[in-house]
Amino acid sequence: MGKYLPTEPYRGTRDFLPEEISVRQQVFHRLYEVIEVFGYQRYDGPILEPTDIYEAKSSREIVEQQLYTLTDRGGRRLALRPEMTPSVARMIAGNLGRLTFPVRWYSHPNCFRYERPQRGRLREHWQINVDLFGSPSSAVEIEFIELIHAMMAALGATPDMYVLRMSDRVLLNAIFTEILRIPADQTRPVAGLLDRWEKYPEDKLRADAAEIGLTDVQFTRLGEVVQAGEAIVAELSDEARAGSKLVEVMNTPAHDLIKVDPLIVRGFDYYTSTVFEVFDASPDNRRSLFGGGRYDNLVGLYSSQPVAGFGFGMGDVTLMDFLTTHGLLPEPANKVDAVVIPTAEALFEPARTAAAELRAAGVRTTTPLESAKLGKEIGRADKAGARVVVIIGEQDYAEGMATVRDLLTGDQERVPLDEVTNAVKKTL
Numbered sequence: 001m002g003k004y005l006p007t008e009p010y011r012g013t014r015d016f017l018p019e020e021i022s023v024r025q026q027v028f029h030r031l032y033e034v035i036e037v038f039g040y041q042r043y044d045g046p047i048l049e050p051t052d053i054y055e056a057k058s059s060r061e062i063v064e065q066q067l068y069t070l071t072d073r074g075g076r077r078l079a080l081r082p083e084m085t086p087s088v089a090r091m092i093a094g095n096l097g098r099l100t101f102p103v104r105w106y107s108h109p110n111c112f113r114y115e116r117p118q119r120g121r122l123r124e125h126w127q128i129n130v131d132l133f134g135s136p137s138s139a140v141e142i143e144f145i146e147l148i149h150a151m152m153a154a155l156g157a158t159p160d161m162y163v164l165r166m167s168d169r170v171l172l173n174a175i176f177t178e179i180l181r182i183p184a185d186q187t188r189p190v191a192g193l194l195d196r197w198e199k200y201p202e203d204k205l206r207a208d209a210a211e212i213g214l215t216d217v218q219f220t221r222l223g224e225v226v227q228a229g230e231a232i233v234a235e236l237s238d239e240a241r242a243g244s245k246l247v248e249v250m251n252t253p254a255h256d257l258i259k260v261d262p263l264i265v266r267g268f269d270y271y272t273s274t275v276f277e278v279f280d281a282s283p284d285n286r287r288s289l290f291g292g293g294r295y296d297n298l299v300g301l302y303s304s305q306p307v308a309g310f311g312f313g314m315g316d317v318t319l320m321d322f323l324t325t326h327g328l329l330p331e332p333a334n335k336v337d338a339v340v341i342p343t344a345e346a347l348f349e350p351a352r353t354a355a356a357e358l359r360a361a362g363v364r365t366t367t368p369l370e371s372a373k374l375g376k377e378i379g380r381a382d383k384a385g386a387r388v389v390v391i392i393g394e395q396d397y398a399e400g401m402a403t404v405r406d407l408l409t410g411d412q413e414r415v416p417l418d419e420v421t422n423a424v425k426k427t428l
Helices: 018-037 052-057 060-066 087-092 139-154 171-179 184-197 202-213 216-235 237-241 245-250 253-257 316-325 345-360 374-383 394-398 418-428
Strands: 047-052 068-071 077-080 103-107 110-112 124-133 161-167 274-279 288-294 309-315 338-342 386-393 401-406 410-417
Touching: 018 103, 018 124, 018 139, 018 316, 047 052, 047 087, 047 103, 052 060, 052 087, 087 103, 087 124, 087 394, 110 237, 110 288, 124 139, 124 316, 139 161, 139 245, 139 253, 139 274, 139 288, 161 171, 161 202, 161 245, 171 184, 171 216, 171 237, 171 245, 184 202, 184 216, 202 216, 216 245, 245 253, 245 274, 274 316, 288 316, 338 345, 338 374, 345 386, 345 394, 345 418, 386 394, 386 418, 394 401, 401 418
Parallel strands: 338 386
Antiparallel strands: 047 077, 068 077, 103 124, 110 124, 124 309, 161 274, 274 288, 288 309, 386 401, 401 410
């Protein structure tokens, strides 16, 4: 006998069985409803994009280590999309003449990154992206803060389960130049050091700091900045604070819905001001769930017309980990509501007719494909999650009747064939 092909999916990707799809659909549907209530419209784009749209502004880690790339027969360099933001910026730039701003869009694409699979990270994931284009106002930040809390509430999460940590690239650059006194060519590696501050012990951070050229005094001061948190904003110049969208948010009631945190850096080069991440507050899953921020220059890669942008991507892997940690995953929905069971071969046609009427009424209905004992078919129906079975027996059918049995309570009644649909819907 020859060797069989493997049954496992490609490493870092997943198969979703019907029960898992049912759970995922319920979760995503709740999020779609909230996003659309806020006035966002769904869009989509191609899974393949020119490689250079990521090389221009995505993080170096993605570009240098994680892109799935190919060259087509025309010699064009393409990549499986690792994120959606460059694509939506391209779409906005390509349709400027027909759009009315501000534009509120959302999508739910699958994205690909070649990285080491681990908890919270896989090579393929689905990501809800929400973006707003066309307004430089800090009212955008406030809208997104409210939206994020509404989305989390729709999933059953309470505010003690997560924290929305927000920072600002304008303030961060001011921290580097005004407080740490570091030159411009050191800002990127210092930002990277800050981004991993909570992930490594002090001796490792100190060694990394020395490697990128920070003095002991600068490293110590960086630690003080981290400890100061929001208070560090008061030490910055009026000019820096005046250019910050986050400072504007801090002067509104939305301040109470966030934690101002200079540790939030975000790896993408296209962010220009506000950046944020939502973290799980549980000690069993203390990690970033999703994040985003303001990118006011990204559309400028494709057009001379400046268009401000703000958005985030919520990945399904970390989201499902969060819901699992807090016991918030919904139960899989029933695969079927009703099963119409004929007790004899000659009754299959009447059973199919009854099933068709139930389906027309919106009842998820199946019928057996082959003759089997009644008890076995009822057992199959129960295992499939059906609430009701409709039994069409020879004597019942001869009298124009059928038996409707509630599998949950065991109650049953004989009803006329033309009343089966009403009887089933009353039971469900």
